[in-house]
Amino acid sequence: MATRKRLKPEESRTAALEAARHLLIETGPQAVTLKAVAGRIGRTHANLLHHFGSASGLQKALAQHLAETVCETIKEAVRASRAGLGSPREVVDLTFDAFDKEGAGALASWMLLTGNEDALDPIVETIHELIDEIAPEEADTHSGVLALHETTLTLVLLALGNALMGPALARSLGLPEGSARDRAERLLIGSLARDPAQS
Numbered sequence: 204m205a206t207r208k209r210l211k212p213e214e215s216r217t218a219a220l221e222a223a224r225h226l227l228i229e230t231g232p233q234a235v236t237l238k239a240v241a242g243r244i245g246r247t248h249a250n251l252l253h254h255f256g257s258a259s260g261l262q263k264a265l266a267q268h269l270a271e272t273v274c275e276t277i278k279e280a281v282r283a284s285r286a287g288l289g290s291p292r293e294v295v296d297l298t299f300d301a302f303d304k305e306g307a308g309a310l311a312s313w314m315l316l317t318g319n320e321d322a323l324d325p326i327v328e329t330i331h332e333l334i335d336e337i338a339p340e341e342a343d344t345h346s347g348v349l350a351l352h353e354t355t356l357t358l359v360l361l362a363l364g365n366a367l368m369g370p371a372l373a374r375s376l377g378l379p380e381g382s383a384r385d386r387a388e389r390l391l392i393g394s395l396a397r398d399p400a401q402s
Contacts, residue, residue: 216254218244220268223261227306232313235262259319266310267325273301274333281337291391292384299362299384308366330359354394361387 222243226234237251237258255261277297283289302308311323334355338348365383373382 212254215244215246215250216264219246219251219254219261220265223265224269224306227265227310228304232262232306232310235265235310237261259314259317262310262314262319263321263325266307266314266323267329269301269305269307269310270326270329273297273305273307274329277301278333278337282340285340291395292388295358295384295387295391298358299365299387302359302362302366303369308363311363312367330355350394354391357390358387361390 219240222240223235226239226243235258237248237255240261241248241251251261255264277294280289280294280297284291284294307326311326315323334352338351342348342351361383369383370380373380379385
């Protein structure tokens with residue numbers, strides 16, 4: 204009988220979150236269960252209960268993990284864009300991909316549908332922290348910070364809505380599938396053009 208490698212608690216938690224992320228992307232949010240994740244990483248159901256408390260605890264931790272990972276990438280893209288090394292489209296694509304390809308939109312919807320009322324807290328809080336961190340770099344007036352908050356709100360809502368029904372709605376309206384991303388890119392470019400720090 205083979206023995207399992209003993210992992211430190213933080214390593215075990217990280218392995219579980221990565222396995223949960225892969226299940227989310229491959230199969231959808233309904234597949235992110237303690238049993239499925241435990242089987243994926245060769246741990247017991249009890250081991251995951253110890254780390255997360257319940258399936259909804261696992262899903263909430265996964266939402267936070269996704270939000271932190273994605274926000275770090277978006278922060279780097281925003282800074283690269285400001286330094287002339289990237290583009291607003293990259294920021295848009297990273298945001299949309301987080302909710303679509305990385306499954307954050309489906310996970311958030313599933314958690315809300317299954318009664319996890321505080322499901323969006325980790326995502327909302329992490330985005331808020333990101334904006335608070337980059338706001339001093341991006342705007343030096345109260346109105347500039349407010350504009351950054353409004354742009355972020357619109358971009359995130361567009362990305363979430365697109366993940367849930369964007370391609371189907373675009374097809375129904377006779378629009379190209381990437382129309383929401385194109386619209387978000389124009390919004391971001393317009394917002395940057397209005398920023399006094401850029402003039």
